[in-house]
Amino acid sequence: MNIFVTGASGTVGGAFVKAASARHSITAMSRSETSDAEIRPLGAAIVRCSLDDVTADHMRGADAVVHCAAYVEDWGPWADYWRYNVDATKRMLAAAKEAGVKRFIHIGTEAALFYGQDMRNVDETYPLAFSSPFPYSRTKAYAEKAVREANDPKAGFETIVIRPRFVWGPGDKSLLPAIRTMAENGAFAWIGGGRNLSSTTYVGNLSYAIELALDKGQAGDAYFVLDGPPVRFREFLPRLTHAAGFELPNRELPGWLARSVAFLSEKAWRMLPLKGRPPLSRFAANLMLRDCILNDDKARRELGYAPPFTIEAGLAAVAAEKN
Numbered sequence: 429m430n431i432f433v434t435g436a437s438g439t440v441g442g443a444f445v446k447a448a449s450a451r452h453s454i455t456a457m458s459r460s461e462t463s464d465a466e467i468r469p470l471g472a473a474i475v476r477c478s479l480d481d482v483t484a485d486h487m488r489g490a491d492a493v494v495h496c497a498a499y500v501e502d503w504g505p506w507a508d509y510w511r512y513n514v515d516a517t518k519r520m521l522a523a524a525k526e527a528g529v530k531r532f533i534h535i536g537t538e539a540a541l542f543y544g545q546d547m548r549n550v551d552e553t554y555p556l557a558f559s560s561p562f563p564y565s566r567t568k569a570y571a572e573k574a575v576r577e578a579n580d581p582k583a584g585f586e587t588i589v590i591r592p593r594f595v596w597g598p599g600d601k602s603l604l605p606a607i608r609t610m611a612e613n614g615a616f617a618w619i620g621g622g623r624n625l626s627s628t629t630y631v632g633n634l635s636y637a638i639e640l641a642l643d644k645g646q647a648g649d650a651y652f653v654l655d656g657p658p659v660r661f662r663e664f665l666p667r668l669t670h671a672a673g674f675e676l677p678n679r680e681l682p683g684w685l686a687r688s689v690a691f692l693s694e695k696a697w698r699m700l701p702l703k704g705r706p707p708l709s710r711f712a713a714n715l716m717l718r719d720c721i722l723n724d725d726k727a728r729r730e731l732g733y734a735p736p737f738t739i740e741a742g743l744a745a746v747a748a749e750k751n
Contacts (some may be wrong), residue, residue: 429642430455432487432529434479435496436472437463439601440535440592440634445470446493446599449633457482457497479516484526490530492642493524498568500602500673502709503694506563509533512573513567514733525585529728533641534575535634536591536650538627538722540568551723552591552650562711572650579648586647590637592629593654596668597742598749599631604672611669611676615707619716620683622628622662627654627722630742635734640731651727655735655742658721671746686713690691 429452435441436456441450445454449471456472457479460463464474477486479497487493499512524532541547543560556569570591579587596603610616637653645651666676681689690713693706727733737745 429453429491430489431494431642432475432490432524433457433472433494435498435535436470437466438496439597439599439603439631440595441494441496442466442470442599442601443597443631444496444635444638445472445669447632450489451639453627455487457486479512479519482523483520484506484523487524487527487529490524490527490529492533492636493520493529493534493688494533495520496535498535498571500564502564502711503511503697504563504717505634506577509563509567513564514570517571518574521574521587525578525583526579528584530584531589531642531647532575532578532585532640534587534589534720535573535638536572536575537568537594538591538652539565539715540572540591541565542715542720544710544718546719546737548719549723550721552652552726562714564711576648576650581647586643588641588647589643589650590634590641591650591652592634593627593652593720595629595631595634596746597631598745600746604669605710606669607665607669608672608674611674614677614683616677617679617681617686618662619681621680622665622716624662624717625658625721626661626664626722627652627658628664628739629653630655630735630737630739631739632742632745636736637724637727637731637733640733641749644731645727646730649726649730651731651733652722652724653727653731653735654722654724655737655739658719659739661716667743671743671750673750683717686717689713745750
């Protein structure tokens with residue numbers, strides 16, 4: 429199958445390209461020579477374009493599109509979230525349909541349901557958070573809405589949303605580097621003691637689910653894909669960072685205090701000419717505090733999804749990458 433991939437220089441897109449390139453012909457969007465150098469060794473051909481200027485000609489001949497690219501920061505200008513998460517997704521959908529692409533796979537997120545609440549035993553019937561106070565959550569909700577509404581089987585164009593949670597594993601270019609920086613700068617603390625429960629998605633399991641979705645699943649639907657039962661955050665994260673070669677402090681921050689610090693920090697950064705980013709965002713504070721227990725029965729039933737990698741195997745892969 430010929431597959432066009434966005435976000436191939438990132439964690440999810442890069443892992444998918446690396447995993448699938450032996451079985452498929454993959455072309456990847458690349459914005460620069462720096463990205464070229466990261467993507468080519470994974471086994472993909474390069475097409476020079478960006479989310480701002482991609483057209484049907486860039487993906488002509490592709491059977492499927494795997495859209496991994498997104499603006500995933502927990503802090504930034506609202507316009508950038510909308511530009512890269514919503515407008516770019518709509519542009520990708522229009523170009524793919526014009527190019528004759530048969531299936532469009534969008535990498536969504538459980539954050540598209542999140543407005544600061546605990547989520548327990550949540551499945552795909554749970555409503556999207558179109559009024560979330562968090563720009564990432566709100567724009568990913570609108571992006572998913574656009575993807576599902578673009579589904580048009582009668583015209584030969586099918587769309588699928590794959591929703592991972594807390595993506596981790598080797599090749600991580602966002603989560604672990606950010607946690608390492610916080611730990612090294614003395615800025616890491618267990619919000620609420622880290623006692624919350626969370627579903628997780630090892631990047632190898634996510635790549636497997638994406639490949640299943642190339643020709644399985646109900647068009648127009650969304651699917652959670654997970655590692656298995658939820659983990660206690662305070663127990664899992666130290667195992668992950670230890671595998672990556674660094675340790676976390678035991679310092680704790682009460683939930684109410686973390687939310688207050690995040691609120692005041694964001695307010696100060698908006699009102700004053702301060703450089704950089706707030707020490708803690710409201711999105712990060714709430715995300716680290718709340719339970720997020722998801723149900724992937726639908727993916728197991730309709731995609732035939734069964735995670736091929738255990739958490740132990742994933743941790744071993746993270747440790748091997750360090751050496």
